[in-house]
Amino acid sequence: MADSDRDEPQPTPFPIRIVHDSPPPPPSDIDNLPPPGPIGKRTDQFYEPWEKFLAIEPSRGQRLSRPAAAVAAEQAEVDHSPGAEGKKVQENAATSWEQAAECCRKKVAAIVEECRRLNQKYRDAIFDLEASPWCLQSLHGRFPKAVDRIEAPPWIKRVEDIFDNPQFFIDGATAQDVHQGSGGDCWFLAALMAVSAKKELIDQLCVARDEKAGVYGFVFYRDGEWIYEVIDDKLFLRVGDDDGLTIVRDWDRDKKEGMGLKHPDEEKLLSQLQRGGEALYFSHCKSSETWLPLIEKAYAKAHGDYYAIEGGFASEAIEDLTGGVGVVINPEDIMDKDRFWREQLSLVNQKYLFGGGSKPTSTKGFIGGHAYAVLKTWEEGDLKLLKLRNPWGETEWDGDWSDGSKLWTPAMMTKLEHTFGDDGVFWISFIDFLKHFPSINRVRLFNKEWQVAQQWTSVNVPWTVDYLDTKFQFSIAEKCPVVIVLSQPDDRYFYGLRGRFLYSLHFRVYKEGEEDDKWIVRSMHNSGNETVFTRSVSVEIEDLEPGTYNVVFKVTAVRTAAAMTAEESIIKFAVERKEKLLNVGRRFDYAQTKGNLRAMEDTNRKRKVKGRRDEKITMFKKSRKITQREKERARGRKKRVDDAMREKKREYEHRRRGKEKARRGGRDCESTDAQDGDGKSEEGGQAGSVTPLTEESPAKEVPHVVAGAEKGDGVAKADEAPVPGTEIEQKVEKVGESVEDRKKAAESGKQAEESDKPSEDSKETEDATNALSKNLSKLDLRGTRRSSRTDPVSPLEEEDYDSPVEPPEELDDDDFEWDSDLDGPVEYDSDDDFSRRNSAQGSKNEIFADDPWNAICVLGLRVYSLNAVAKVKVVKAEGSS
Template sequence: MATPAKKKDFNKTPQELVTEFWDQFFVKKPGKVTRIFPRSLYETLLPPSQPQGVSSSRNATDSYQAAVKECKEKVKRIVKECERTNEKFTDPDFDIEGDFEVRNCLHGLTHDADLNEFFGELQELYDLGAGKGAKKGIKSRGAPRSADDAPEAPAPEGSKGRREGVKAGWRETFTPGSVHRLDWIFESPQWTKDGYSSSDIKQGCDGDCWWLAAVATIAHRKDLMEKVCVARDEEIGVYGFVFFKDGEWISTVVDDNLYLTEEDYRHYYDEYDPTGKKGRKHRKDKQTGSGALYFSQCSDPNETWLPLLEKAYAKVHGDYEAISGGWPGEGVEDMTGGVSSMLQSNRVLRKDKLWKELVNSNGDFVFSCSAHGYASTRGSMANGHAYSILKATEEVDEDGKKVRLVKIRNPWGERTSAGQGEWDGPWSDGSKEWTPYWLKKLDHKFGDDGEFWMSYQDMLDNFLYLYRTRLFDDKWTVVQQWTTVTVGWIAGYLNKKFVIEIKKGGTVVIVLSQLDERYFQGLEGQYMFILHFVLQDKDGKEQLCRVRPTLNWSSRSVSCELDLEPGRYEVLPKITVERDTSQRMVEDVVTRWAEENPAKLRQIGMQYDLAHAKGGVPDEDEIITQRKEEKKKKEEKKKTKAKAKREKERREKRKQKQVQITINMPEGSTVDTSGTGTESDKKEEKKETAEDKKEEEEKFEDAVEEKAKDDEKKKEEQPKRKEDTAAAEEKKIEEKVTGEEKKQEEKEKIEVVGESKPTAAATEEVEEDLSEDEEEEEEEPKIEYEEGKIPWNAVCVVGLRVYAQDADVTVTLATPNTAEEGASLVMDQHAVGATI
């Protein structure tokens, strides 16, 4: 049922109506959840060993070395403990065997609810009939964020070559049959056989072709692969890896349990097999070797490195579903610590320049690519799919002409039953270009292995996006600075800017990034931020580069690379936003899944908290705690002032009464100073005494309550003495309060006559305090937002990383001191474009 339109108030001007609309549109106090779990929930836990700083400067390899050291120490401790207990290692943080029925290692936090909603919408459409109730976004809720989901290539089910994976709507649903260890699955398990190779890689049931394409891109580089796989003990069954996350390297370990496609023999039903022959045959045929694995696998039946690397990558992101769908460049970044940029092939200005970088893929750069289009295939190649660029070479043919060729690989590792998966044009397997001369020159063999050659121009014509990753060694220094910014509804450059200072000129790589939401899927919220920035000199006279994403959906980071002279430079960020109100708000997810799946919320929630625990990012929970403390202090101050006010009023009343008594008394009479007066005076005194007593009682109750809280905290340390201590303390407090009450009563009895007049300064001070108190009580009125509408509240965490071959490079955050200075950040006065 549609919401009835709000009646227009014609007593107001059109401008007033427009202003009122925008007042309702924006939340008055913008903010972001920076802690899923408040600080109080962490009180009993050890603090992190390495607290984040506001800004860090280090050699580009320092963070990596620290993560490697930590990883090796973890593996060493695990090996020692397993030898002591005589048990193989089982990972308590990612125990896929123990989690087999719960499936938290397979699926995301909100998976089941999203799936139920999707099928519910399908049922609604079915009940309404074709074309009568289609909902916008039913095919893919939320904006596409990967090569698989981009609108240029709506990939149908099964286009990624999965054997058993089911994709309902936009959610993966995994159904492995069993879990077993390497020595049970493989007859002769080996970490690698003849080293790492892109030809080892075969995609399984997960939609992680983007990541497998990234692995294949670096697999021919032994130095890069060994940089990721840093420690292992195959007998114990423990494997250590490091990955690059949000500007820092992290480490993780996994055990050697893996998912298999087939269930165990007689797992769901019994069958007569007295000799065990049928069971052994079932295991041999369906649960042995690489081909039995549910997720990715090596082409060799006994090689194990790839499924274990994939498991570790899934673990650091929370589950296997979290790594479904993505961009190959991001995968290369995560395993090399490099910086990736996306190139649209039809925008390449100088093809020779790009070719030189491709040929140098064993040096400073590595490349991958993806194909897109509205059709599910382009010839025999799959669209909406990622591929690896393995090699680029320029050779001379039989006639002396130069030919530029590129070797590419599909992570499926083989064609589908329909023959899709490899290029079928010139230089494809079996094409006329493959003469004996070329077969020998390129050492190429035909085969259904996912690898194929094509000309450089055909690659640019058939792959819409190229992903170029710049690699860094110990010659580079990296500095970074994080902050939060409130993003308005109108696009424009922010009044916060980053200032870079370079002492030594040379090549500089600048990266503006946001937190990687893949690590806390389900808690992303409703806003998708798209990053841009401008680099200019310190005076703002010269704009050096203007950067925006090639695609809005690939905006984890944007970057530029250029040569800079020594000096100071400014980076001006611009962040645009897309909002999807069908997505759940973070606070709603927390309150719901704390009951529905607390274990998974703990896992993803702590990932969220760790991601936001960066220097420069304000701790919203700490701010709330400070506000509560300030409010408490103000309330105590109010009570003190109110008491002073009452005491002042009493003195004034008594003084006036005493003066009146003196005036009305006959000559020669004396004033009664014995404490007794008129009946009305006595009643007034009793009333005032009662008020004081009530106040003291409240104070006493607060003191007792505070003491009870302290006793509760000491319960574990001194359980036996708790009651005696509390009783003794309570008695002391009671005696103290009673003594104060008696002193107050005695004081009031002798203050009736002869009371000194308060000084003018004291009176003014009290009146000033009271007037301040009245001002404090005037709180900001609460805004009544229109029912059913959620006001705009977009807050983004962004960071700037700078790589330079300069050990003294620095980056700081600056905000304009005046409105005029902030206005100077506007780059132009033109209207915002339709695609901003």
């Protein structure tokens, strides 16, 4: 049951209050820990800081230390499991208990032999109540709520110094022996009462003991296997030998004050207060029996300290004591109440064990938020009754069939063997039980006829909740009853290192190949009443057909931002609480090794590194492709400009030749007329004369065609007009005369042989033409952008450049398709920009950019089958984790 019972005033066996006169201990920073400070990016990884903590641990210590050796053996077993996904077990349900019991007996025997040889009682160095404050406190320094710092138990004594005639059992363990002390573990005591109703179950808990040597060995069920713990017989007392006592009446619990009284014999009072079970600070029996406080101490040691067993669910405690499967049932969800009574509740102490959790508020004699044990049931006709007990040993139900009820008759008292008295035992009707207990704790028991197969693994839990790619698969060869349990490690064993994440589980079962159809069954029951604190979910199938089945599951993770991560706890407590950290860390390591958490964290770390490398490679490839496309565009632009200019030059040359031809034709006519009329020679003009340039004349363009000529070679520069009488002008004139001569020869029909042979003048003309063409081709127009559309081939005049082709600058990009990488805005230019871009996706894809979500859940599937063997394996999809 939940831990709210710890806030209620605890029963005291004394009619008066005993107050210690000794001053309270000085305040300690242990109770007021500052909140964890930021350590870079907060990471919930465990093994990297844990390995640093153990960096200088000697190898011999790893071999000889029982916790370290257990972790090493567990890891070796995981490594040899198929697939190395996690621990794999297939055995009889009782096999694990037998192995743990045998190991426990051997250890106790070795201790007894040593104690007898040395004539010394056993002292548990690991869980020494006198030497270590960490038997009461958690790793974070928290005490049990019922343990006030001022009133913390100051004295420890051995059993023989507390009891006159101590006995482990007197006529066996019974529910009436259980009385809750100052601890908040009513859920565990309720489970003990339920288990004590079935004698063989309580007997299997303490497998070895030697009262004279003061050594006791117990076994408990944890995470799919039985473990053992060995303790000494030291126990906490309420009053110490050196305490100055004051008797106080009307004690105010909150103000811690009252009316003081005097006692005539203080030493006698002190002796009385230190004797018997009522002298114990925690749970006790009213008789001289010692089994209850010792098993409570062993359970606290198994979890690390007394604080760890504060608050819980009776169903999970019964699991720990029996190896069964516990669930919590809400009475409102029971469809057929009579069927529930007939098939389940009436089978208490046979097939099932039951407990109940009361409502949060106290009513009708019930303690609010308290755990009760169901001891037995009785039915006659329509009357259905249950026998319950309060772990306090007092305070009972006051409704129908209570001790003061008028429904009792002598005949009914005889039938039910009931006696009146405020001993915490009472009867209640089935209807009232369902009404006043919103949660019913039920545990199914297993005997040697049951087989169990289990497989553990670890998975990355996504932020969004959905069924994972990883699944479990089990097969069974015969039709039989089956119980399927999906569980995670019990984090009660490693308080302080569980980090910020809490996980809830859910699964469905499908017949293989029928995943698209309706599921066969799904998990309907949690092991605890609160889903987020539940360590397992389960389902029962009374007759499962043989075949192969897939168990698909989802894990819901809740992260508490204010909690300390495992890394922060290790760094914070590595020095001041080294021994406690080592103890808790070993337990965490052992529990998580089942699912091979170390390998999962390594895989995630490597995947993260590879992801960053792949991102950079992707960036480089993208940059290279962008560069290639830019070069392709540049080549395309260059080709378009070259093609356009080549066409322009061709058109221009064609037009120039046409104009030259027309000009030479008119010039020849004028020359002929002038010779005929004036008697001048064919060459026309005097030596050194210059032909005037007209609009039709391209002579202005010739110097630009031969641009680049050096000084002194007889050729004018590109930006200069031709000098009269130079060689280039003479060659141009000879070109025109040669053309006219050939034209006249063709028109007159002369076919003289000398017309086919080039004359000296024609050779000179041809050389000049070739030079003009060669220099024209050297004009560098490739890929050059023009500053004006009206001057694409500057300095040619616009009227001489009337080409219908568009100017080159308009051909740059109009035939390229849109490319977001080239034409869109630049997203990032550096590694920092790239990181910011990835972080910027937080508003869209990455919510935890500054504090990564790295939830890893270790979980296992157990399949119990009656008289049949089941096989379980984990199946991970390719690339999943």
